[in-house]
Amino acid sequence: MLSIIVAVGENNVIGKDNQLIWHLPRDMKHFKETTTGHYIIMGRKTFESNGRPLPNRTNVIITRDKDYNAEGCIVVHSLEEAINLAKDDPEPFIIGGGVIYEIAMPLVDRIYLTQIHHKFNGDTFFPEINLDEWMEVEKRDFEPDEKNKYPFTISTLDRKK
Numbered sequence: 443m444l445s446i447i448v449a450v451g452e453n454n455v456i457g458k459d460n461q462l463i464w465h466l467p468r469d470m471k472h473f474k475e476t477t478t479g480h481y482i483i484m485g486r487k488t489f490e491s492n493g494r495p496l497p498n499r500t501n502v503i504i505t506r507d508k509d510y511n512a513e514g515c516i517v518v519h520s521l522e523e524a525i526n527l528a529k530d531d532p533e534p535f536i537i538g539g540g541v542i543y544e545i546a547m548p549l550v551d552r553i554y555l556t557q558i559h560h561k562f563n564g565d566t567f568f569p570e571i572n573l574d575e576w577m578e579v580e581k582r583d584f585e586p587d588e589k590n591k592y593p594f595t596i597s598t599l600d601r602k603k
């Protein structure tokens with residue numbers, strides 16, 4: 443099982459100026475709970491946006507730069523190399539960003555999708571999900587509260603066989 447985990451605003455926006463646009467601690471908790479203990483595979487820009495390896499996960503960074511180093515992370519030079527490294531993990535996660543999601547989309551079996559019900563301006567997008575190819579197997583709605591400003595829905599989509 444290879445999975446994507448992503449949070450999108452309306453129009454599939456995922457980031458702006460190499461940063462996340464929103465702050466939703468409840469969704470961050472979902473991200474942490476879902477990915478802890480697993481390989482997390484990311485593009486070099488997403489790693490630099492996080493600014494550090496995420497704890498209790500094996501952080502794999504994809505870059506074309508053969509000299510790239512990041513303490514506490516494994517650096518690879520293709521998505522295939524990253525997936526191959528994670529082959530003993532029952533569920534490695536592709537955690538972004540836009541470029542890596544785009545190339546990983548045809549390869550993944552599952553998408554953990556957070557949809558934030560708000561329109562944001564941004565410069566990075568998640569690829570269009572063709573709903574003919576995907577089946578929603580779980581869905582939870584979250585209302586805004588004092589810590590989470592926007593309503594959102596967390597769904598799990600499995601690729602149809």
Ligand SMILES: NC(=O)c1ccc[n+]([C@@H]2O[C@H](COP(=O)([O-])OP(=O)(O)OC[C@H]3O[C@@H](n4cnc5c(N)ncnc54)[C@H](OP(=O)(O)O)[C@@H]3O)[C@@H](O)[C@H]2O)c1
Binds near residue numbers: 457458487543
């Ligand atoms: N909302 C979310 O769930 C979410 C999740 C993650 C990220 N984001 C956002 O997404 C944005 C970053 O996304 P992005 O699309 O700009 O960048 P990215 O996908 O994180 O990283 C792109 C980089 O990956 C490397 N790369 C891409 N394709 C490659 C290939 N085929 N072979 C080897 N290396 C390859 C290149 O690194 P080099 O240039 O070093 O060669 C490239 O510049 C940020 O705004 C971030 O906050 C949002």
